[in-house]
Amino acid sequence: MDKSEMAEYTLTVEEASQALGVSKSRVRQHVMRGRLVGIKRAGAWFFKPEAVKNFQHKPQGRPRKQ
Numbered sequence: 431m432d433k434s435e436m437a438e439y440t441l442t443v444e445e446a447s448q449a450l451g452v453s454k455s456r457v458r459q460h461v462m463r464g465r466l467v468g469i470k471r472a473g474a475w476f477f478k479p480e481a482v483k484n485f486q487h488k489p490q491g492r493p494r495k496q
């Protein structure tokens with residue numbers, strides 16, 4: 431990955447969590463499970479704004495009874 435590609439990753443974990451309406455630890459869980467793509471620089475995760483915008487949160491487990 432070259433510098434121009436890395437420059438596209440501008441959102442921090444905190445910013446991504448606010449945009450998605452979830453906790454910072456939940457954002458990290460999505461990264462670890464491969465549901466949200468990011469890169470780690472200097473010990474911190476960064477995300478493309480498009481990736482966060484297009485992320486579809488899928489609740490785990492079986493559906494609730496209606």
